[in-house]
Amino acid sequence: MKVKxxxxxxxxxxxxxxxxxxxxxVLSNSTKNLSEKIIKEFFSSNKELAKELRLYNQIVKEKYSxxxxxxxxxxxxxxxxxxxxxxxxxxxxxxxxxxxxxxxxLDKFLSSNLQNYKLLASVYKVFETKTLGxxxxxxxxxxxxxxxxxxxxxxxxxxxxSDALYESFKQQSEDLRLLTYKLLIESFNKKxxxxxxxxxxxxxxxxxxxxxxxxxxxxxxxxxxKVLNNLVKESKIINDKVTKIKISxxxxxxxxxxxxxxxxxxxxxxxxxxxxxLKEIRNVNTVGATKK
Numbered sequence: 001m002k003v004k005x006x007x008x009x010x011x012x013x014x015x016x017x018x019x020x021x022x023x024x025x026v027l028s029n030s031t032k033n034l035s036e037k038i039i040k041e042f043f044s045s046n047k048e049l050a051k052e053l054r055l056y057n058q059i060v061k062e063k064y065s066x067x068x069x070x071x072x073x074x075x076x077x078x079x080x081x082x083x084x085x086x087x088x089x090x091x092x093x094x095x096x097x098x099x100x101x102x103x104x105x106l107d108k109f110l111s112s113n114l115q116n117y118k119l120l121a122s123v124y125k126v127f128e129t130k131t132l133g134x135x136x137x138x139x140x141x142x143x144x145x146x147x148x149x150x151x152x153x154x155x156x157x158x159x160x161x162s163d164a165l166y167e168s169f170k171q172q173s174e175d176l177r178l179l180t181y182k183l184l185i186e187s188f189n190k191k192x193x194x195x196x197x198x199x200x201x202x203x204x205x206x207x208x209x210x211x212x213x214x215x216x217x218x219x220x221x222x223x224x225x226k227v228l229n230n231l232v233k234e235s236k237i238i239n240d241k242v243t244k245i246k247i248s249x250x251x252x253x254x255x256x257x258x259x260x261x262x263x264x265x266x267x268x269x270x271x272x273x274x275x276x277x278l279k280e281i282r283n284v285n286t287v288g289a290t291k292k
Contacts (some may be wrong), residue, residue: 005121008097011049012056012120015039019070020112021104034103042096048089051095055081059123060116062152070152076147078130122147199275206268220267223259227274228254234281243281250274 007013016084021035043050046055055077064070100109115118122144197202205219229250235247258271 004062005124009093010054010124011093011113012060012121012123013117014100015043015053016095016114017109017112018100021109038096038099040105042092042099047092048084051079051084055127056120056123059148059152061120063154066153067149067153070149073152074126074148078127081127088282100151102276115276118147127286163232196275196279199272202268202271202275206264216264217260220264223271224254224259227271227278230278234278243277246277247281250277265287 007017018035018039022033025033025035043053058077059074062073066074099170100106125141126143126148202223205216231247231251231254235244235251238244238247253270259267260268
Protein backbone atom coordinates (compact mmCIF):
# COMPACT_ATOMS: atom_id res chain seq x y z
CA MET A 1 0.00 0.00 0.00
CA LYS A 2 1.45 3.34 -1.09
CA VAL A 3 1.72 6.25 1.35
CA LYS A 4 -0.87 8.99 0.90
CA UNK A 5 -0.94 11.88 3.28
CA UNK A 6 -3.98 12.43 5.47
CA UNK A 7 -4.52 15.18 8.02
CA UNK A 8 -6.16 12.63 10.31
CA UNK A 9 -3.10 10.40 10.34
CA UNK A 10 -0.62 13.22 10.94
CA UNK A 11 -0.04 13.66 14.68
CA UNK A 12 1.52 17.13 14.37
CA UNK A 13 -1.30 18.46 12.17
CA UNK A 14 -3.96 17.14 14.54
CA UNK A 15 -2.19 18.83 17.44
CA UNK A 16 -1.89 22.18 15.61
CA UNK A 17 -5.55 22.07 14.61
CA UNK A 18 -6.48 21.50 18.24
CA UNK A 19 -4.29 24.43 19.32
CA UNK A 20 -6.06 26.62 16.75
CA UNK A 21 -9.35 25.40 18.17
CA UNK A 22 -8.28 26.51 21.66
CA UNK A 23 -7.76 30.04 20.31
CA UNK A 24 -11.19 30.04 18.68
CA UNK A 25 -12.84 28.81 21.87
CA VAL A 26 -11.12 31.50 23.94
CA LEU A 27 -12.16 34.24 21.49
CA SER A 28 -15.75 33.01 21.49
CA ASN A 29 -15.78 32.89 25.31
CA SER A 30 -16.61 29.21 25.25
CA THR A 31 -16.68 27.54 28.65
CA LYS A 32 -16.39 24.01 27.29
CA ASN A 33 -12.64 24.12 26.54
CA LEU A 34 -13.01 20.89 24.54
CA SER A 35 -9.75 21.18 22.64
CA GLU A 36 -7.73 21.85 25.77
CA LYS A 37 -9.21 18.78 27.42
CA ILE A 38 -8.46 16.64 24.36
CA ILE A 39 -4.83 17.80 24.29
CA LYS A 40 -4.38 17.06 28.00
CA GLU A 41 -5.91 13.61 27.56
CA PHE A 42 -4.05 12.48 24.45
CA PHE A 43 -0.76 14.40 24.54
CA SER A 44 0.42 13.90 28.11
CA SER A 45 4.13 13.09 28.34
CA ASN A 46 3.69 9.32 28.75
CA LYS A 47 1.65 8.95 25.54
CA GLU A 48 3.11 7.66 22.28
CA LEU A 49 1.36 10.54 20.51
CA ALA A 50 3.35 13.00 22.62
CA LYS A 51 6.58 11.17 21.80
CA GLU A 52 5.85 11.30 18.06
CA LEU A 53 4.87 14.96 18.31
CA ARG A 54 8.26 15.73 19.89
CA LEU A 55 9.98 14.17 16.85
CA TYR A 56 7.91 16.35 14.50
CA ASN A 57 8.80 19.41 16.58
CA GLN A 58 12.50 18.58 16.53
CA ILE A 59 12.43 18.67 12.72
CA VAL A 60 10.40 21.89 12.67
CA LYS A 61 12.68 23.72 15.12
CA GLU A 62 16.16 22.31 14.42
CA LYS A 63 18.52 24.24 12.12
CA TYR A 64 21.86 23.27 10.56
CA SER A 65 24.20 25.13 8.23
CA UNK A 66 25.07 22.17 5.98
CA UNK A 67 23.03 19.63 4.05
CA UNK A 68 25.21 16.76 5.32
CA UNK A 69 24.50 17.67 8.94
CA UNK A 70 20.80 18.01 8.16
CA UNK A 71 20.73 14.57 6.51
CA UNK A 72 22.47 13.00 9.51
CA UNK A 73 20.02 14.70 11.88
CA UNK A 74 17.03 13.47 9.87
CA UNK A 75 18.39 9.91 9.93
CA UNK A 76 18.73 10.03 13.72
CA UNK A 77 15.18 11.34 14.15
CA UNK A 78 13.93 8.54 11.88
CA UNK A 79 15.72 6.00 14.10
CA UNK A 80 13.94 7.43 17.14
CA UNK A 81 10.64 7.14 15.30
CA UNK A 82 11.26 3.40 14.81
CA UNK A 83 11.50 2.94 18.59
CA UNK A 84 7.90 4.03 19.20
CA UNK A 85 5.32 1.38 20.07
CA UNK A 86 3.38 1.27 16.80
CA UNK A 87 0.39 -0.64 18.15
CA UNK A 88 0.01 1.71 21.10
CA UNK A 89 0.44 4.75 18.82
CA UNK A 90 -2.22 3.56 16.38
CA UNK A 91 -4.66 2.86 19.20
CA UNK A 92 -4.11 6.32 20.72
CA UNK A 93 -4.48 7.97 17.32
CA UNK A 94 -7.70 6.06 16.63
CA UNK A 95 -9.20 7.20 19.93
CA UNK A 96 -8.02 10.79 19.34
CA UNK A 97 -9.66 10.91 15.92
CA UNK A 98 -12.85 9.36 17.33
CA UNK A 99 -12.98 12.03 20.05
CA UNK A 100 -12.42 14.84 17.55
CA UNK A 101 -15.24 13.55 15.35
CA UNK A 102 -17.57 13.41 18.34
CA UNK A 103 -16.61 16.90 19.52
CA UNK A 104 -16.48 19.00 16.33
CA UNK A 105 -17.93 19.50 12.89
CA LEU A 106 -15.29 17.56 10.99
CA ASP A 107 -15.25 19.67 7.80
CA LYS A 108 -15.00 22.88 9.78
CA PHE A 109 -12.29 21.46 12.05
CA LEU A 110 -10.14 20.41 9.08
CA SER A 111 -10.70 23.64 7.12
CA SER A 112 -8.12 25.68 9.04
CA ASN A 113 -5.04 26.56 6.99
CA LEU A 114 -1.66 25.64 8.45
CA GLN A 115 1.38 27.64 7.40
CA ASN A 116 3.72 24.65 7.69
CA TYR A 117 1.31 22.08 6.22
CA LYS A 118 3.68 21.02 3.42
CA LEU A 119 6.54 20.47 5.86
CA LEU A 120 4.43 18.42 8.28
CA ALA A 121 2.99 16.36 5.42
CA SER A 122 6.53 15.70 4.17
CA VAL A 123 7.66 14.55 7.63
CA TYR A 124 4.70 12.17 7.79
CA LYS A 125 5.62 10.59 4.43
CA VAL A 126 9.29 10.23 5.36
CA PHE A 127 8.38 8.68 8.71
CA GLU A 128 5.99 6.23 7.07
CA THR A 129 8.53 5.24 4.43
CA LYS A 130 11.80 5.15 6.35
CA THR A 131 10.56 3.77 9.65
CA LEU A 132 7.66 1.53 8.65
CA GLY A 133 8.82 0.44 5.20
CA UNK A 134 5.60 1.53 3.51
CA UNK A 135 5.80 2.20 -0.20
CA UNK A 136 5.79 5.70 -1.63
CA UNK A 137 6.41 7.01 -5.14
CA UNK A 138 10.15 7.61 -5.55
CA UNK A 139 9.60 11.15 -6.82
CA UNK A 140 7.19 11.89 -3.96
CA UNK A 141 9.67 10.59 -1.38
CA UNK A 142 12.53 12.66 -2.84
CA UNK A 143 10.36 15.79 -2.87
CA UNK A 144 9.28 15.20 0.73
CA UNK A 145 12.83 14.51 1.89
CA UNK A 146 14.11 17.65 0.13
CA UNK A 147 11.32 19.77 1.61
CA UNK A 148 12.49 18.77 5.10
CA UNK A 149 16.19 19.33 4.36
CA UNK A 150 15.48 22.72 2.76
CA UNK A 151 13.60 23.74 5.90
CA UNK A 152 16.40 22.61 8.21
CA UNK A 153 19.19 24.40 6.29
CA UNK A 154 16.90 27.22 5.11
CA UNK A 155 17.97 27.04 1.47
CA UNK A 156 16.83 25.42 -1.73
CA UNK A 157 18.23 22.03 -2.72
CA UNK A 158 18.97 22.05 -6.48
CA UNK A 159 17.17 19.60 -8.75
CA UNK A 160 17.84 18.75 -12.38
CA UNK A 161 16.14 21.35 -14.63
CA SER A 162 14.75 18.66 -16.91
CA ASP A 163 13.14 16.85 -13.97
CA ALA A 164 11.71 20.07 -12.59
CA LEU A 165 10.27 20.98 -16.00
CA TYR A 166 8.77 17.52 -16.42
CA GLU A 167 7.12 17.57 -13.00
CA SER A 168 5.86 21.10 -13.50
CA PHE A 169 4.17 20.37 -16.82
CA LYS A 170 2.89 16.98 -15.64
CA GLN A 171 0.86 18.62 -12.89
CA GLN A 172 -0.56 21.43 -14.98
CA SER A 173 -4.31 21.76 -15.50
CA GLU A 174 -5.68 22.39 -18.99
CA ASP A 175 -6.13 26.10 -18.20
CA LEU A 176 -2.55 26.39 -17.01
CA ARG A 177 -1.31 24.60 -20.14
CA LEU A 178 -3.18 27.15 -22.28
CA LEU A 179 -1.66 29.99 -20.27
CA THR A 180 1.82 28.50 -20.66
CA TYR A 181 1.19 28.15 -24.40
CA LYS A 182 0.10 31.80 -24.56
CA LEU A 183 3.21 32.94 -22.67
CA LEU A 184 5.46 30.88 -24.94
CA ILE A 185 3.88 32.47 -27.99
CA GLU A 186 4.34 35.95 -26.54
CA SER A 187 7.96 35.13 -25.72
CA PHE A 188 8.72 33.87 -29.23
CA ASN A 189 6.81 36.78 -30.77
CA LYS A 190 9.32 39.09 -29.09
CA LYS A 191 12.18 37.12 -30.63
CA UNK A 192 10.62 36.85 -34.08
CA UNK A 193 8.28 39.23 -35.88
CA UNK A 194 5.04 37.24 -35.88
CA UNK A 195 4.49 33.53 -35.47
CA UNK A 196 2.88 31.70 -38.36
CA UNK A 197 0.61 28.65 -38.08
CA UNK A 198 3.53 26.21 -38.23
CA UNK A 199 5.34 27.90 -35.34
CA UNK A 200 2.19 28.12 -33.23
CA UNK A 201 1.39 24.49 -34.01
CA UNK A 202 4.85 23.42 -32.87
CA UNK A 203 4.52 25.24 -29.54
CA UNK A 204 1.03 23.80 -29.04
CA UNK A 205 2.29 20.25 -29.57
CA UNK A 206 5.23 20.90 -27.26
CA UNK A 207 2.94 22.01 -24.42
CA UNK A 208 0.26 19.36 -24.93
CA UNK A 209 2.67 16.42 -25.23
CA UNK A 210 5.55 17.40 -22.96
CA UNK A 211 4.85 14.39 -20.73
CA UNK A 212 4.07 12.02 -23.59
CA UNK A 213 7.21 10.01 -24.35
CA UNK A 214 6.01 8.91 -27.81
CA UNK A 215 3.62 11.52 -29.25
CA UNK A 216 5.96 14.52 -29.42
CA UNK A 217 8.97 12.65 -30.90
CA UNK A 218 6.63 11.27 -33.57
CA UNK A 219 5.36 14.79 -34.29
CA UNK A 220 8.96 16.06 -34.55
CA UNK A 221 9.85 13.27 -36.97
CA UNK A 222 6.88 14.05 -39.23
CA UNK A 223 7.52 17.79 -39.04
CA UNK A 224 11.18 17.23 -39.93
CA UNK A 225 10.16 15.51 -43.18
CA LYS A 226 7.84 18.42 -44.11
CA VAL A 227 10.47 21.02 -43.32
CA LEU A 228 13.14 19.13 -45.26
CA ASN A 229 10.90 18.90 -48.36
CA ASN A 230 10.17 22.64 -48.16
CA LEU A 231 13.86 23.48 -47.81
CA VAL A 232 14.77 21.32 -50.82
CA LYS A 233 12.08 23.00 -52.94
CA GLU A 234 13.16 26.49 -51.90
CA SER A 235 16.83 25.71 -52.52
CA LYS A 236 16.05 25.12 -56.21
CA ILE A 237 14.48 28.51 -56.80
CA ILE A 238 16.36 30.85 -54.45
CA ASN A 239 19.11 32.98 -55.99
CA ASP A 240 20.57 34.75 -52.98
CA LYS A 241 23.93 33.10 -52.18
CA VAL A 242 23.82 33.72 -48.41
CA THR A 243 20.31 32.30 -48.17
CA LYS A 244 21.35 29.31 -50.28
CA ILE A 245 24.14 28.55 -47.80
CA LYS A 246 21.70 28.76 -44.89
CA ILE A 247 19.31 26.38 -46.61
CA SER A 248 22.11 23.98 -47.49
CA UNK A 249 23.26 23.81 -43.86
CA UNK A 250 19.71 23.23 -42.65
CA UNK A 251 19.20 20.43 -45.16
CA UNK A 252 22.39 18.72 -44.00
CA UNK A 253 21.23 18.94 -40.38
CA UNK A 254 17.80 17.46 -41.07
CA UNK A 255 19.20 14.69 -43.28
CA UNK A 256 21.59 13.58 -40.54
CA UNK A 257 20.58 11.65 -37.41
CA UNK A 258 21.94 14.42 -35.20
CA UNK A 259 18.76 16.52 -35.14
CA UNK A 260 16.44 13.71 -34.02
CA UNK A 261 18.87 12.81 -31.22
CA UNK A 262 18.81 16.33 -29.76
CA UNK A 263 16.72 17.11 -26.66
CA UNK A 264 13.24 18.48 -27.23
CA UNK A 265 14.11 22.07 -26.29
CA UNK A 266 16.85 22.15 -28.93
CA UNK A 267 14.56 20.57 -31.54
CA UNK A 268 11.89 23.19 -30.91
CA UNK A 269 14.40 26.04 -31.18
CA UNK A 270 15.90 24.70 -34.44
CA UNK A 271 12.48 24.16 -36.00
CA UNK A 272 11.40 27.66 -34.98
CA UNK A 273 14.48 29.08 -36.70
CA UNK A 274 13.78 26.99 -39.78
CA UNK A 275 10.18 28.18 -39.97
CA UNK A 276 11.47 31.73 -39.67
CA UNK A 277 13.96 31.14 -42.50
CA LEU A 278 11.21 29.72 -44.71
CA LYS A 279 9.09 32.79 -44.00
CA GLU A 280 11.95 35.06 -45.04
CA ILE A 281 12.46 33.10 -48.26
CA ARG A 282 8.78 33.28 -49.14
CA ASN A 283 8.72 37.01 -48.43
CA VAL A 284 11.76 37.53 -50.68
CA ASN A 285 10.16 35.44 -53.42
CA THR A 286 6.91 37.37 -53.10
CA VAL A 287 8.68 40.74 -53.30
CA GLY A 288 10.71 39.55 -56.28
CA ALA A 289 7.62 38.34 -58.11
CA THR A 290 5.86 41.65 -57.44
CA LYS A 291 8.74 43.69 -58.86
CA LYS A 292 8.68 41.64 -62.05
